[in-house]
Amino acid sequence: MQGTLFDLPAIPPEHAVIARFQQGGDDLGEPNQWSLVFEAERSIGAAVAAAGVGEVDGDEFGGGEVVIFAYGPDADALYRVMEPGLHALPFRPAHVVLRYGEPADDVVSKRVVL
Template sequence: MDTLFALPEPETPEQAVIAHYRLSDDQYGSRAEREAIFDAERAMAAAVAEAGVGEVDGNEFGGGEAVLYAYGADAEALFKVMEPTLRSLPFRSAYAVLGQGSRETESRVEL
């Protein structure tokens, strides 16, 4: 059978862990808060890479909140590796959203 082009194999949908932390002001938080987030991000990036479950993909600051992003094939496995560090940060309120491919399969975990 002749084909005009070959279709790529469907990829496994990427899943996410997105952690949100309330900071001490309505902007970017204190220098100490930002440094704590950066330190936690580095620690989680190393743990996630060592476990081979995905990658920590960065952060975002603004509006009195810090957000950390991580992606991999299995959000539950990714969260399990990240959880000790996520829970060690002192900022509250805090929560993580585990995205498993669609809005219907998202779950929220209080930290």
């Protein structure tokens, strides 16, 4: 035994898909917009879970936009499953950031306009 008691596999870094949609109305959007977001989020979450590519972790309203967060081991695979549901939301401008690893100054990311 050199150095460690157990030889555990390395935990892969967590990737993220972060979708940002501009909304109308006040700082938190409008109630009819909330219901569209919640419905899309449930549908996208079910698709992500069924595909086994990660999880949709929730949303955040504020500053005239809504942000939907999802995490998994492969940002590209996660985005492919989420993409139809994200495109279905009517709010624009909108974009998605695919983050390939844990949050850090030097993490690789890609921006996709919806």
